Amino acid sequence: MPALGGGPPRSRWAVVDSSTLTNALRVAERPEALLAACVAIAVAVNLWVTRGQTFFSDEWGRLLLYGDSVDSILRGYSGHLVVVHALLYKALLGLFGANTYLPFRLIEASLVGICGVLFYLLARGSSGPWGSLAATVVVLFLGSAFEVTATPYGIVILLPMAFGLGALVCLQRLPGAGDPLACLLLVAAVASQSVGLAFVAGAGVVLAQQGGRRVLARAWVVVIPAVIYAAWYGWSRLTAPAAFEQPVHLSNLGQVPSTMVGVCAAGLSAASGLFGGSGFTGGGAFASFNLDAGYLLLGLLVVAAFWRVRRGPPLRREIWVPLALALTFWGLVGMVTSPNRPPEASRYLYPSAVFLLLIVLELARGARPTPRVLAIAFVAVVVSVVPNLVNLSERASRIREFAATERSELGALELLRGEVPPSSLPPLTINAGVLSVGGEGPSLAAAAYFDAVDRYGSPALTPSQLALAGESQRQAADRVLLEAGDLAAVPAPSGRAPPSRGCGAAGGSSGGPASPVRVPPQGLVVRPLSHASRVTVAARRFAAAPQPLRLPSVPGPVLLASRAGPEGPPWLVFVSGAKVCRPR
Numbered sequence: 102m103p104a105l106g107g108g109p110p111r112s113r114w115a116v117v118d119s120s121t122l123t124n125a126l127r128v129a130e131r132p133e134a135l136l137a138a139c140v141a142i143a144v145a146v147n148l149w150v151t152r153g154q155t156f157f158s159d160e161w162g163r164l165l166l167y168g169d170s171v172d173s174i175l176r177g178y179s180g181h182l183v184v185v186h187a188l189l190y191k192a193l194l195g196l197f198g199a200n201t202y203l204p205f206r207l208i209e210a211s212l213v214g215i216c217g218v219l220f221y222l223l224a225r226g227s228s229g230p231w232g233s234l235a236a237t238v239v240v241l242f243l244g245s246a247f248e249v250t251a252t253p254y255g256i257v258i259l260l261p262m263a264f265g266l267g268a269l270v271c272l273q274r275l276p277g278a279g280d281p282l283a284c285l286l287l288v289a290a291v292a293s294q295s296v297g298l299a300f301v302a303g304a305g306v307v308l309a310q311q312g313g314r315r316v317l318a319r320a321w322v323v324v325i326p327a328v329i330y331a332a333w334y335g336w337s338r339l340t341a342p343a344a345f346e347q348p349v350h351l352s353n354l355g356q357v358p359s360t361m362v363g364v365c366a367a368g369l370s371a372a373s374g375l376f377g378g379s380g381f382t383g384g385g386a387f388a389s390f391n392l393d394a395g396y397l398l399l400g401l402l403v404v405a406a407f408w409r410v411r412r413g414p415p416l417r418r419e420i421w422v423p424l425a426l427a428l429t430f431w432g433l434v435g436m437v438t439s440p441n442r443p444p445e446a447s448r449y450l451y452p453s454a455v456f457l458l459l460i461v462l463e464l465a466r467g468a469r470p471t472p473r474v475l476a477i478a479f480v481a482v483v484v485s486v487v488p489n490l491v492n493l494s495e496r497a498s499r500i501r502e503f504a505a506t507e508r509s510e511l512g513a514l515e516l517l518r519g520e521v522p523p524s525s526l527p528p529l530t531i532n533a534g535v536l537s538v539g540g541e542g543p544s545l546a547a548a549a550y551f552d553a554v555d556r557y558g559s560p561a562l563t564p565s566q567l568a569l570a571g572e573s574q575r576q577a578a579d580r581v582l583l584e585a586g587d588l589a590a591v592p593a594p595s596g597r598a599p600p601s602r603g604c605g606a607a608g609g610s611s612g613g614p615a616s617p618v619r620v621p622p623q624g625l626v627v628r629p630l631s632h633a634s635r636v637t638v639a640a641r642r643f644a645a646a647p648q649p650l651r652l653p654s655v656p657g658p659v660l661l662a663s664r665a666g667p668e669g670p671p672w673l674v675f676v677s678g679a680k681v682c683r684p685r
Contacts, residue, residue: 132230136221136237140214143241146490147210150251150497155202155504155560157254158534163190164199164557165529165549175333180437182333185293186257198558205253212259213250217241219266220455226273227419228462231470235478236458239485244493245371245379246451251497254534257294258448262455264290265300269422272307272322280322287326295433296452301326302429306422357435363444364431366395368453370445373398374485379447380496390445406464414467423459430456503535509574510538511550511561513581518551520664525586538581564669567643575644583648587665588640588672590650593626593658593684604628604682617641617673618681620663625674626682628658634678642672650674660684 156164159179167173167187174187189208197204220240224233242250249255268286271279287304290297305323312319370376370391375398377391410416430452434444442449468474517526528544530537554561562570567578582588604626618625620640629636639647642665652659663672674681 132234136218136234139234139238139241140217143217144210144214146242146493147213147250148206150493151206151209151253153501153504154206154252154497155508156199156536157252157500157503158248158531159257160190160205160254161531161536163187164194164553164560165545167191176337180337181295182292182330182337183257183294185289186260189256189260194557199553199560200558202253202560205256209253209256209259212256212263213241215263216259216266216455219263219270220458222270223266223273224459224462226270227417228466229470231475232462232465232478235482236462238482239372239458239489240455242486242489242493243371243451243454244489244491244496245374245376246447246454247380247492247496247500248447248534249451251493252500255448255451258296258451260293261290261295261297261300262452264293265297265303266455268300268304269307272304272311276311277319280319284322284325287323288329291326291330296430297326298330298433299426299430299452299456301330303422303426306425310418310421354436357432360435360444361428361431362396362399363392364434364449364453365427365457366392366399367445368395368450368457369398369402370395371450371489372454372457372485373481374488376445376488376492379445379450379492380499392445402461402464409464417463417466420460420463423456423463427453427456427460505571505574506577507536508560508562509567509570509577510581511536511559512563512567513578514538514547514550515554515559515561516564516666516669517582517585517587518547519668520587520666521585523548527581527585539584568670570643572645576646576648579640579642579644579648582642583640583650587663588620588642588650588674589662589664590627590638590652590659591662592653592655593660604680617647617675620661620665620672620674621683622663624660624662624684626658626660626684627676627679628682629656629679632656636676636678638677639675640672642670647673647675658682 162179163186167190169191174184174191175182190205193204193208217237217240221233221237224236228236244250246255249258264286268283268290271283271286275282283304287297287301290300301323308319308322309316367376367390371379373394375391375394377394378389434449514526526547527539528546529550530540530542530544532540532542562574562578567575627636627638636652636659638650638652638659638661640650641647650661661672661674665671
């Protein structure tokens, strides 16, 4: 029987479907709201994963090497024009000191969000809102580019990317009126890092497409930053010290085409989420990055582009802008690549992925957003973001582990400053971006670190913080102290070696060490139980587990001389096969 009021009865499922459809339409009308949410999440994630970190890679150079002279700021010590980056670090260190890393983390997280917003604005001008949003999500969570997104060291890449994307947005949205600001942003981009040169090329294409007969009148927008960079490049090469490492290798000219293809494939692997692993392994080597997936995707992209040209609607001329960006960047990488910086180096993945996504959006311009297309796009974004987020978390965690060890070793070094002669201070070395006290590789005198500490404060753990740190951190501090002779074992002078009577037995000749013995300021004498005794001494100061102390290979008593000052605990020793005596 039909319901009163006429018409068929309304199903509750129809109400649900209608409500769901209404809500979906409301969301579809507000992509910017979802963009804001994604940006906020990306910023929060970045701040979370960078907790507990300290300076990494070239950031140590900003702290330890850069002086205040114009020559020092312009030289860069890396072969790149990084004036803006260097001045930013100078300002942050001057305002906040090296005691806190939070300002650097805040700027890193902000730049991740800013680059995401600018990328969306640039892509939105040539693509639909949802395709642009999907690509922006990939950029915001590109954890495969961990050197850029998992540590504030990435500021050196994010700065030119933000300035360059901003310049292109100005030219695209405000043609003519935005030229002065675009020029200023391009100057800042090339003065931040060489990645900015790609945006100069891209801006030149935009001007050529917009200008018509006025293109020469507007050429100053790109000529000024190009001339500034060329002038710096000529000066830096003509005046560089003989030992200065040149980043551009002419021997790479023959390999530039293959390197460009490799960098392109690496960018596709990174953006797709099929990169396998992206990070450092032991000895500064790179994890097994899946370039094969990138080459396969590159082949598919070439086929799709060929089909698009032959069968689809004509490509718009705007596609030449991202092509100019990508080809210029890949060519630059081809000139500077080396065994330590292969095409899949994570610092190259971020710009390459950004430029490739812009190319893909241009190729997809005009595609109808059918349910099947939307479903494929959604799956592609999930497949990209999930492994990238996993890699972001894992690499950031690894960098935190490095930072914990670095701060512990530097804390031990600062203790040594007041406890051992300057000639005994170990040097500093940097391998795979990690600072170590001692070790192998190019070294830097400890005096440079102390100069920076006196000026900006210390990133190291204090003795009280070391005492509360994890066991691995305390072990690292004890290792540095022992290797520098904070507790030394030397043959006991005949006048200071007491007779065996009255000495305490520290351990048996075959048994393990007895209870720990505190080393007083005047030291301890270790006297073997017999000529055949095998004497071992292990020591600890901060750690719970002792570490072996190297003994001189001479018969007779050995003097344990402690240089430990009033800061921090004293040395405790575990002796086996000998008696422990107070020196005369």
